[in-house]
Amino acid sequence: MRENHRSEFPWRNCKDILLARVCHTQQSRGVLPERSLHNRALFYLLLATLLWALSFPLVKILFIEQRSLLAHATSPFLSSLLMVSRFGFAALLVLPVLLGKKQNPNTSEWHQGLLLALYGGLGMWLQADALDYTKASTCAFITQCYCVFLPLIHAIKTRRMPSNSTLIAVVMVTIGMAWLSGVSYRDLRLGRGEIETLLATIFFTMQILCLENPRYTSNRSLPVTFVMFLGIALLGTPHMLYSANSLSDCFTAIASPAAFGIIAGMAIFCSIGAYGLMNHWQSFVHSVEAGMIYCAEPVFTFLIAMFLPALLGKLMGHEIANETWTIAILGGGFLITAANIILQRQSPAGTAAHHPLD
Numbered sequence: 001m002r003e004n005h006r007s008e009f010p011w012r013n014c015k016d017i018l019l020a021r022v023c024h025t026q027q028s029r030g031v032l033p034e035r036s037l038h039n040r041a042l043f044y045l046l047l048a049t050l051l052w053a054l055s056f057p058l059v060k061i062l063f064i065e066q067r068s069l070l071a072h073a074t075s076p077f078l079s080s081l082l083m084v085s086r087f088g089f090a091a092l093l094v095l096p097v098l099l100g101k102k103q104n105p106n107t108s109e110w111h112q113g114l115l116l117a118l119y120g121g122l123g124m125w126l127q128a129d130a131l132d133y134t135k136a137s138t139c140a141f142i143t144q145c146y147c148v149f150l151p152l153i154h155a156i157k158t159r160r161m162p163s164n165s166t167l168i169a170v171v172m173v174t175i176g177m178a179w180l181s182g183v184s185y186r187d188l189r190l191g192r193g194e195i196e197t198l199l200a201t202i203f204f205t206m207q208i209l210c211l212e213n214p215r216y217t218s219n220r221s222l223p224v225t226f227v228m229f230l231g232i233a234l235l236g237t238p239h240m241l242y243s244a245n246s247l248s249d250c251f252t253a254i255a256s257p258a259a260f261g262i263i264a265g266m267a268i269f270c271s272i273g274a275y276g277l278m279n280h281w282q283s284f285v286h287s288v289e290a291g292m293i294y295c296a297e298p299v300f301t302f303l304i305a306m307f308l309p310a311l312l313g314k315l316m317g318h319e320i321a322n323e324t325w326t327i328a329i330l331g332g333g334f335l336i337t338a339a340n341i342i343l344q345r346q347s348p349a350g351t352a353a354h355h356p357l358d
Contacts, residue, residue: 041284045293048277053300055270057308062262064318066253073253077243079128081253083121083236085263090271091229098226105223112216113227116207116279120228121235123203126196133193142197144177144298146205150291153209166288169339173295176335179328208290211282221280228279229271258316292339299333 063078098104105113127143148170151162162170210216216224244250254260282290305323313320 037284041281042289042293044277044281045285045290046296048274048281049294049297050300051269051274051277052294053297054304054308055266055274056301057305058262058266058270061309061312061316061318061320062259062266064313064320065256065259065262065316068318069256069259070249070253072245073249074243076129077240077249078253079125080236080240080243081250082263082266083124084233084240085254086266086271087229087236088233089264090267091226091233093267093272094222094226094229098222101222103220103223105227108216109219109223110227112210112213112219113224114231115210116224116228117231117235119203119207119210121232123200123207124232125236125239126200126203130193130196130200133191133196142194143201143204144173144295145198145201146208147173147177147291147295149201149205150208150288153205154286154288162288165342169292169342172335172339172342173292176332176339177295177298179332179335205291208282208287208294211279211290212287217283221276225272225276225279228275262312295336295339299336302333 059082062082063075066078067073151166151170155162240250241247254263302323306325307322309320310322
């Protein structure tokens with residue numbers, strides 16, 4: 001279990017050999033100083049964001065392949081099919097590990113995992129449907145509004161105004177996302193697409209806060225992640241069957257080696273990798289910090305989209321163009337990165353929960 005430590009590295013206060021040996025013993029047993037543990041959590045959350053960003057170009061490539069297999073496939077059907085196949089496969093891969101470690105989910109882990117599945121599943125479904133009614137840039141910008149919601153919710157809970165650093169970081173991220181997405185005030189009308197995206201953002205915000213809830217402090221991340229994957233797959237199944245013209249469409253759309261390979265890759269890297277890291281390590285940082293880190297996702301997406309679509313498209317026999325550098329990518333990415341650096345200089349203390357190590 002995690003213990004309380006001074007924020008400074010303890011070797012600086014070691015004035016004799018005995019104290020040095022005590023510090024060394026604590027490190028050898030896996031007990032890390034608060035700051036070191038916090039920094040590790042930030043690194044792994046950034047890695048989770050990178051893995052999650054990989055999913056966006058992969059979805060685009062996958063839909064191109066699936067429409068070549070099933071010309072009449074609609075976007076809602078493909079989105080639901082992806083949820084079921086991706087997270088269902090991820091649950092099947094996690095299950096043997098769960099059984100091998102004898103970590104059967106308890107009541108609290110089932111409760112948290114199903115809540116995460118509900119928030120994440122509804123958020124992803126609403127976001128996918130919104131893309132049929134609004135521009136992708138507008139959807140991307142509104143989705144990142146949880147970086148504004150989280151400080152406001154925290155301020156209401158603590159009855160304190162957010163710090164100046166937090167407010168500056170929120171403004172920088174907001175401007176950076178608007179610049180990066182190419183959105184203008186003319187695009188921000190509240191039509192069906194914008195309302196659905198805003199609702200999706202609220203669900204994503206609730207998902208982040210659920211991982212910080214002290215009620216689930218003793219939950220183990222592996223069982224929670226398994227329940228979440230299983231819940232998302234079950235949540236998407238009714239809509240997948242409803243939107244399919246026939247049951248055979250569900251198998252035809254994933255029949256090619258390319259389609260199955262992309263879904264398997266997303267299950268391993270974008271589901272097990274990203275959510276596994278997020279569900280474990282987010283409890284070591286403040287939700288406001290986590291929200292800022294997740295805002296780096298569009299930057300990673302653009303970097304990946306600069307080479308991956310054309311490379312995979314060539315292997316699959318499709319001509320897919322890569323993304324190219326723009327001033328918006330450079331400027332927006334710089335503002336988001338700078339905002340995270342500012343926020344890390346005054347990271348909130350004593351607010352993180354802890355999952356026992358699996």
